[in-house]
Amino acid sequence: MNKCWCLLKEKTANNVHKAFVEEAKAYQRLLMYAQKAEEEDLPQIAHLFRAVAKAESIHARRHFALLEAIADTQTNLERAFQKEKAVNGVYYPEMIKQAEEDGEEAAALVFSQARDVEAQHAKLYKKALDHFIAQRSTEYYVCSVCGYTVEREPPEKCPICGAAKIKFEKVV
Ligand SMILES: [Fe+2]
Numbered sequence: 001m002n003k004c005w006c007l008l009k010e011k012t013a014n015n016v017h018k019a020f021v022e023e024a025k026a027y028q029r030l031l032m033y034a035q036k037a038e039e040e041d042l043p044q045i046a047h048l049f050r051a052v053a054k055a056e057s058i059h060a061r062r063h064f065a066l067l068e069a070i071a072d073t074q075t076n077l078e079r080a081f082q083k084e085k086a087v088n089g090v091y092y093p094e095m096i097k098q099a100e101e102d103g104e105e106a107a108a109l110v111f112s113q114a115r116d117v118e119a120q121h122a123k124l125y126k127k128a129l130d131h132f133i134a135q136r137s138t139e140y141y142v143c144s145v146c147g148y149t150v151e152r153e154p155p156e157k158c159p160i161c162g163a164a165k166i167k168f169e170k171v172v
């Protein structure tokens with residue numbers, strides 16, 4: 001199956017997609033390794049993991065650029081909105097159902113919370129699309145446990161995962 005709308009031949013397109021996924025995974029994995037190294041009081045190793053993670057993220061972006069041309073911001077907002085609607089309305093619900101059938105409670109919970117967060121993302125994009133011209137400035141905060149994303153100021157308690165206000169990180 002050709003996974004992109006680009007002009008690459010099918011097998012190469014699939015390889016580029018695979019390479020993108022692996023590099024994106026490596027980026028996240030290495031940042032988690034770096035965090036662990038810090039917890040173990042090994043800052044130099046954490047530094048090394050972060051350096052390689054940065055390089056893997058450059059690879060991931062280069063691969064992605066082969067798969068998808070980045071359009072103008074109005075188009076990107078629309079695409080981002082459609083993606084959130086699809087993951088919220090179709091992909092996560094299917095994955096939750098499967099996890100429940102398999103008795104995989106942890107996966108079902110993480111998927112459910114992600115699904116609910118994606119709904120919020122879709123709302124934020126919709127708002128941006130509707131007020132695109134106005135461009136009023138606002139702060140964003142993200143729950144570091146589940147990813148719940150909120151405007152202006154963090155709630156006392158995350159409505160998705162129940163994390164305390166202190167767990168919200170301001171987006172800079
Ligand atoms: Fe999202």
Ligand SMILES: [Fe+2]
Pocket residue numbers: 143144145146147148158159160161162163
């Ligand atoms: Fe949360």
